[in-house]
Amino acid sequence: MSDTRFTLAGRLKAFTYALRGIKFLWQGEPTTRFHLAGTVLALGGAWYFDFATWEWAFVIAFIGLVWFAEGVNSAVERACDAITLERDPLIGRAKDLAAGAVLIISMTALAVALLLYGPRVVALLGG
Numbered sequence: 001m002s003d004t005r006f007t008l009a010g011r012l013k014a015f016t017y018a019l020r021g022i023k024f025l026w027q028g029e030p031t032t033r034f035h036l037a038g039t040v041l042a043l044g045g046a047w048y049f050d051f052a053t054w055e056w057a058f059v060i061a062f063i064g065l066v067w068f069a070e071g072v073n074s075a076v077e078r079a080c081d082a083i084t085l086e087r088d089p090l091i092g093r094a095k096d097l098a099a100g101a102v103l104i105i106s107m108t109a110l111a112v113a114l115l116l117y118g119p120r121v122v123a124l125l126g127g
């Protein structure tokens, strides 16, 4: 059974586990390069277009949400694979649900990006 007492050392250890999780996400998931490109593009664009504070807040929040969803999706995939590598309809459904959650937040982030960057990009291109 795990120790439930609150200690600074325990919290520090949990923090290092969480950092290790971020490292796993970075090293082990093929989609992270894609998310990194999106993150760099979004931050670079916000800087280039001199976004207002509330716009920066949206950009940062949605970047975080997409990475968060990707991390949870990866955790679900790994946990499912640990349960069984055999074909199983429930495992398939769990993985599809987790992937669907990533798709929902990615599409939402794209819609917000179109609202924030779209008019500026059009103006930049002389539209």
Ligand SMILES: Nc1ncnc2c1ncn2[C@@H]1O[C@H](COP(=O)(O)OP(=O)(O)OP(=O)(O)O)[C@@H](O)[C@H]1O
Pocket (backbone or CB within 6 Å): 029, 030, 031, 077, 084, 085, 086, 087, 088, 089, 091, 092, 093, 095, 096, 099
């Ligand atoms: N054990 C399984 N039983 C039934 N269906 C599965 C199983 N494993 C995967 N699937 C199906 O295949 C899809 C892809 O699964 P997979 O584990 O390859 O994830 P992925 O989206 O390719 O992610 P990644 O490439 O990051 O591992 C799942 O969404 C699910 O529909």
